Every structure is written in C-alpha cells, then in structure tokens.
Amino acid sequence: MNPKVESRPEGGVTIERYVSAAPHVEDRVQTTVQLRPSTFDTYPGQTQAKENLKIFVAAARKRKKPLDHVILHGPPGLGKTTLAHIVAKELGVGFCGTTGPALDKPGDVAGILAGLEPLSVLFIDEIHRLPIQVEEMLYSAMENFSIDILVGQGPTARSVLVPVAPFTLIGATTRLANLSRPFLSRFGIQEKLEFYDGEALQTILLRAAHMLDIPLGEEGAHALAVCSRGTPRVALRLLRRVWDFAEILNAGVIDGSLVARGLARLDIDTRGLDRMDREILRMVKERYHGGPVGIETLAVTLGEERSTLEEVYEPFLVYSGYLSRGPRGRMLTSEGANYLEKSSPV
Numbered sequence: 001m002n003p004k005v006e007s008r009p010e011g012g013v014t015i016e017r018y019v020s021a022a023p024h025v026e027d028r029v030q031t032t033v034q035l036r037p038s039t040f041d042t043y044p045g046q047t048q049a050k051e052n053l054k055i056f057v058a059a060a061r062k063r064k065k066p067l068d069h070v071i072l073h074g075p076p077g078l079g080k081t082t083l084a085h086i087v088a089k090e091l092g093v094g095f096c097g098t099t100g101p102a103l104d105k106p107g108d109v110a111g112i113l114a115g116l117e118p119l120s121v122l123f124i125d126e127i128h129r130l131p132i133q134v135e136e137m138l139y140s141a142m143e144n145f146s147i148d149i150l151v152g153q154g155p156t157a158r159s160v161l162v163p164v165a166p167f168t169l170i171g172a173t174t175r176l177a178n179l180s181r182p183f184l185s186r187f188g189i190q191e192k193l194e195f196y197d198g199e200a201l202q203t204i205l206l207r208a209a210h211m212l213d214i215p216l217g218e219e220g221a222h223a224l225a226v227c228s229r230g231t232p233r234v235a236l237r238l239l240r241r242v243w244d245f246a247e248i249l250n251a252g253v254i255d256g257s258l259v260a261r262g263l264a265r266l267d268i269d270t271r272g273l274d275r276m277d278r279e280i281l282r283m284v285k286e287r288y289h290g291g292p293v294g295i296e297t298l299a300v301t302l303g304e305e306r307s308t309l310e311e312v313y314e315p316f317l318v319y320s321g322y323l324s325r326g327p328r329g330r331m332l333t334s335e336g337a338n339y340l341e342k343s344s345p346v
Contacts (some may be wrong), residue, residue, distance in 0.1 A: 019234050019274050035208050035236070036082045038089055044207075045200030046079065050190040053083065056189055057090045066119050067091060067168040068188030070141055071127070073176040075315055077233030078193040080172035084123040087170060094120040100129035106137045110147055110162075118165040127171035128178035135183050142169055142186045174311075193229025195319055198222070204232050205239055214243050215253045223259040227272035229316050235271070241266060269343060271320070280313055281322055281340055284332045291331035293327075298330060 001242065014271040037043040037308040040054050049072075060067040067087070072080040081097075088095035093119045103109055105122070116122060124130070130138075141147050146163045173179065182209050184190075198206075202218075209216035216224075216239065228235035243263040246254050256331065260270065282300060284291050304313075314330075317323040322336030332340075 005188055009248055019229055019238075019268060019277075023024045035211060036085065038086065040090060043079070043082065043086060044203040045196040046083070046193055049083070049193055052191060053189075054085060054090075056169040057087060062092060066166045067121075068184060068240060069168060070170040070189040070191070071176070071179075071184065071187040072170065072193060074081040074174070074193035074328065075195065075231070077231040078195070079232060080193060081123070081125060083193075084121065084172065087168075088123075091119070091121065091168075093117070093168075095123065096120060097125070100126040101102045103134050104131055106133050109134050109137055109141075110149060112143055113164040113167070113227045114162075116165050116167050119167065120165070121168050121170055123170045123172070126174075126176060128173040128175045132180075135180065138169070139182065139186065141167075145246040150205060179267050196232060197230070198225045200231070201225035201228050201232065201235050205235055208236055208239060212243075214239065215246065217253045217255050219256040220259050223270070227259075227263060227268060227270055229272040230319065238263070238266075240266075246287055269341070272316070273287040276313060277317060278340075278343065280309070281336050283341060284323070284330060285337065290337065292326060292329035293330040295333075 005134070018081055027088070036180075039162075043050055047071060051071075056070075058066060070087070072083060074080065078207055084097070085095060096112060096116060098112065102113075137147055141164055142306075145166050146161050148159045149162050149195065149321055171179075176184070202221045205216060205221045205224055206218075209221070220242070222331050224235060224238055228238060234309075241255055242259055245251070245262040245265070246258060249258075251258050263270065266274075269278075280302065284293055285296065286299060287293075288298075314323065314325070318325060320335075321333055322339055324331045324333050
C-alpha cells in the first residue's frame, strides 16, 4: 500500500504522508454522496467563527445588502471552503469559486467580476497567492464595486471605470501574514479556524460513515478522532483507509482494535504522529539534548527544507505541546519527552 503524495506547489517539495492536512487527489474526487455540511446547524466545531458568521449573514439578509468581505484563515483541512459554501447558501445567493494561482492576470478577475449576479459570493482559495496586480484590481472592486479597465495602448491608452454588481469576496488562506496590509484591511470580517476537538471530529466521522454506509462503531470513531490531528480532512482520509482493511478482513464493525491495526500498517501511532513526526522529536532530544536548536540546523540534520519543517511538520507538534518554538530555536517540551519515553516503534 503506497502512501499518498502531498504536493507543495510553492516549494516544489513532495512529502509522502497520510496525515498531511494538504488535499490529496483522492480528497478532491467527487462521490455520489455529498459529505460537506450545507448549513451552519450541520457544521460541527468552529463554534465561535460559526456563530459570528451566522449573525453577520442574518444581518446582511435583513438589510438586503451584500455581506461584508470575509477572510477565513487557519491551518489546511479545517473547513474554510465548506464554510464559504454555507455562507452563500444561507444568504441565498450565487457562488463562484476559484483559487489564487488560477488568477494570474487582472483580466481573469475582471471577467469573473463582470459575470457575477448581484449579491453573489466570490470565493478565492489560497488568496495569499494572488499576484500583486490582481490584488490591486480587487481594491476598488471590494470598496466601490467598480474596476479600472485600461483601454487602448501607448500614449492613447486611458483608464475606464466599469461598475460591477455588488458582491461578497470570501478569501481562504493558511498564511494570513502573506496578505498585504492594504488588502487585508478591506476584509471587514476576519475569522480564524482552529483545530477541532475529539468530540467534533467524532461527530464528523460518524456522519460520514452513515452517509457512506461504513460500519463504524462509537469506539472506532473515538480512536480515529484521537489520531486525526484535529483535522477533518485527515479524519476522513484515515476512515477510508481503515474501511479498506475492514473490507478485506471481513471485520464487520470498525472498532478500536481494527483502527489500531490499520494505523500500525500506515505507520501512524494512536496520537496521530507518523514516522517523520517521531524522528523530529527524537532528533531534538538525542542529537541536541532537548534543544534549543535552530531551525536551519534541524533542517540540515533531517535532510528537509526549512519551509517544509515550518509549514508541514511543526504546526501539529507545537499545537500538541510536544515541541516549542522560541527565539533561540526549537525545544522538546516535557510532554514531548514523556511521549518519547512511552512510545515504541509502530
């Protein structure tokens, strides 16, 4: 069984990990069953962001005005795209979705904006990857619902102000700091999505299992939730892999023991850490005596790019309390040391 490949388009790095929160090709495949929740009430977790958006949406509908522009930020796989779809559905308006890398020319944005119906939602995923020229064109569109079009060439060229229908821009990003300050200031609603707790993940898993007719028991759902790194995308991916084992082994209901067997075959422990996660922790402990160790030094020792460590591996290790980041470098925490003492090779 080969691990899926995560593609890192900005760094050209490929990392083979089941527990990556980045989307795999399999995650994008449309199935006959729609797993995305379609309303706020069926969307588990993210309580604060969800409740805030419910109020903002209700106010916009009451005024019959476009919702203020929204930026959703946080780690990958937490449901930013799903929330954007829900906002559009709750508003009762049209939805147009695209990605930052797909909009490489101002003309691309102009064409999309010209085709929007009044009050529609325009969703741009990976909005931090918009070229600066496209970003600047969006300034006037977001504030005044108009765009500047350059007509003609050379000395006869002139700028023409073209109105567009009132709309709501919803941007999703994993790198809020990469957005320019003028651009970010034009988003009146800014919500951060957090990692999910075990209860919310268990709800997501049981709902998906019911819709896909997967025989998942409460015990199995709990075991999967614990090792899903607080990320629904990872939870659903692991559910499908454990389902594969259950089918071949004729195991019937997926329980905790079957989940443990499946995870062991995937080289993932019961806390959701894979081989590379454990290697990072062991390296800090054994080679650098628990730290602190600089990120560049750690990257060279592990044979990984610095950006890969910072963006792919570290977020969950820090969130879990196993690793800490400081001005002097990375340090193994007491919880991380305790984990290494208790863990054994999977």
